[in-house]
Amino acid sequence: MSRHNFNEVEKKWQSKWESEHTFKVEVDQAKPKSYVLEMLPYPSGKLHMGHVRNYTLGDVLSRYKKQKGFNVMHPMGWDSFGLPAENAAMQHDTHPGKWTYENIDFMRQQIKSLGMSYDWDREIATCHPKYFKHEQQMFIDFLKKGLAYRKESLVNWDPVENTVLANEQVVDGKGWRSGAVVELKKLNQWFLKITDYSEELIAGLKEITDWPEKVRTMQNNWIGKSQGMTIVFPVDNSDQVVEIFTTRPDTFFGASFIGISPNHAIALDLAKDNKDLAKFIEECNQTDTSEEAVAKAEKKGVDTGLRVKHHITGDLLPIYVANFVLMGYGTGAVYGVPAHDQRDFEFATKYKLPIIEVVKPLDYKGDDFKINDEAYTTYESVHFNSQFLNGLTVVEAKEKMMTYMEEHKIGRRETNYRLHDWGVSRQRYWGCPVPIVYCDEHGAVPVNSSDLPITLPDDVEFKSAGNPLENHPTWKHTTCPTCGKPAIRETDTFDTFFESSWYFLRYLDPRNEEQAFAQDKAKYWMNVDHYIGGVEHAVMHLLYARFFNLALRDCGYLDSSMESFEPFKALLTQGMICHETYKDEDGNWVFPDDVIKLNDGTYQHAKTRKKVTIGRVEKMSKSKKNVVDPDFIIRSYGADTARMFVVSDSPPDRDLEWTESGADGCWRFLNRVWRMVEEKSDIIQNIADQDSASFTGETKKIYSLIHKTIFAVEEELPQFQYNKIIARIRELTNSLSSMSLDDDHSQYVYKFGMEAVTRLLNPITPHITEEIWEVLFKKKTQLSQTPWIEYDKNFLVDDTVTIAIQVNGKVRNTLEVPKDISKEDLEKIALDDEKIKNNIAGKTIRKVIVVPARIVNIVAN
């Protein structure tokens, strides 16, 4: 008996699919379309198991949809601009482009060895000038439409390397390489007006019901729409004013100070003559730009000496410069209500500012409510100590106060968003050049479209400090598109989220030289029906791509008559791949491949012979060495096994633990399927079709199970519940292998069952199933080109059901009863049952609950 030779077979089918263009796709108005998309990878060098899982999830659906008769778009490409290429260039003295393209070639071959059903003719690389040419045109169009503009903003500056650092490159407020304390520096940068679309982005969330609720919630919170009040405080003894924004105008009587951001105009102005304040601001500017760093920092501030008068109480409130007030949100100034906001409370405690309680719990009787060691922030509360707001709930008080403030010209109602405009400028080499020229006379001028793409110079130097484009001797020198006089190019490049915000449209028309994509192609293929990728992209990438789709509509790229401008109809966020961690006796991480199990059950390092201890299961990461190499898995088990394992054990949105033994199990199963067909090949080739109406007993039961399994797969596959599908198919396989095969009926059912197993398994393990189909079932047409197997609904329901009989909620027996038995009969049978009788002996029956086809519960005591 031959064993399945996966190495040969997988190569055979991969080249067959390629040479016969099995997965090539074009617009076809006669067929329904389906666009299945996996997030495009960054070509970091090698595939990791997370990629394998991501692409398998998409590939299974894509293959299934094709067999269901859909015209399936399933493309792959490379998100190939970015920081790692520049780091590699510095470390290995190579060119980012060379490094990137070599990685792409290697990883493409890796993906191909997994047997993914991509239309490779549509492959794109975002670092290719033919790709980013259109991106540069988009930016120019955004500029003309008023969706792009330039303003000053802060960056993390490494004073030693003379370079801008990514937040990731800042460790504990210091540059990761130089160790220098990071400074905040103001630079002129390009921004995209995503905030123009705040409302539409919120509204769209209601439309995309096939997204996980958690992602929609996160996006909604990220946009952070809030209605509140901008209150204008005149500064005492001055003609200046401070504008603050608050979402809690109802707590106005509890305000005891004003906090302004260290980067607020007033703070910066005062700092000119105030050394202490200047020093404090400098200190604040020594954290990185992340919101997290600001929020975690100890609350600190400096009294400016300025005072404002409370409009109603007339109290004088001090203005503090406070490190926890963000310049980017609202007006960059807040009023502090220590009793009812935790940050304000900590701040007030530290600087001994008054704490004034103005709301209390709904059931609190007196007017002496006091907080203790933390702020009282419950929203369902009632006001006291607040003059005309006393006795009102927060909601009521808010409305009354807003009206009052408007009438008395204290402030104005305002809607604020946490979302701010998207800064797209990066001071880096390996990115898409911003197509702008600076002319002394005409300022920032967009490059003429006929001069696009603006490409990167190849001869760059990474050893010296600063931005290589800036340092290049000639590249930035050009002429002004308007007047032709000497001018300087923009040396910044785009954020790489720019490329990934529209790549799904480029796939639809990837070789179009004139346009980013043809409108009619986009109209046919959009929107993406199934988008699959990691949760880590839940907010930013997905929000930017949603914004782009709207902006591209408004710039005429997309047909405005399209039904929806949500680019991704359904979203699946997959979990991470985890693995056990290993450490040797010196505390060094050890690769799983280097760990061997000894006979006494302990573990040892294969080379150093040191004892190894097993740690917890964690996300696979290079730093902890708990990684397995997809190449190694494919070589030792084959692609089918790898594909099957990554979708078989866990639901797709949960983390998956990679285990050697789990992969073994899949490998054994696939061999078993092969054997089950091969060993019975004479039956399979000789048995004639039988009339299913005459099946009885076990044969009928298993025949029915085949149809139930097909039905279940049909239900569960489109929901990505591959783990359940595999369990179903395994159950069916177990039943088939237990058949006695002693008559024509059972032999036929066995054959039909194995055919079903082969076909149902095909999207998951395409190579072995194609081979079984051709070699053992002697079929001429590729399984990938064969329509999906159909179930017979007459065999989906049984005549009887098994019902649990409970006494006081505890199952005491199960009974098999006719499916449509009446309530009365069911109750009678249950009460007549011997075991039940024993159980209720000596008790009085109080109540009997009968749920037909489900359960009987007898309440007795």
Added chain:
RNA sequence: GCGAGUGUGGCGGAAUUGGUAGACGCAAGGGACUUAAAAUCCCUCGCUAGCAAUAGCGUGCCGGUUCGAGUCCGGCCACUCGCACCA
């Protein structure tokens, strides 16, 4: 710190969405075949007590609603993800 999730046997996970908790797989133990090993096949397998029938307990923890809770409600605990220049 803020926002969002997750938690079921030794392990990964099922559970018709309020109705038999543990499907399917992994690991473990026992057996068959074999000179032997591998491979394969069969059996056992939540915990405790019992030869067994069976009984009690059991879905992170505490409490509640219900004839009935893994599922619904309230309060905790632990872990994970995101926080705008990593992708």
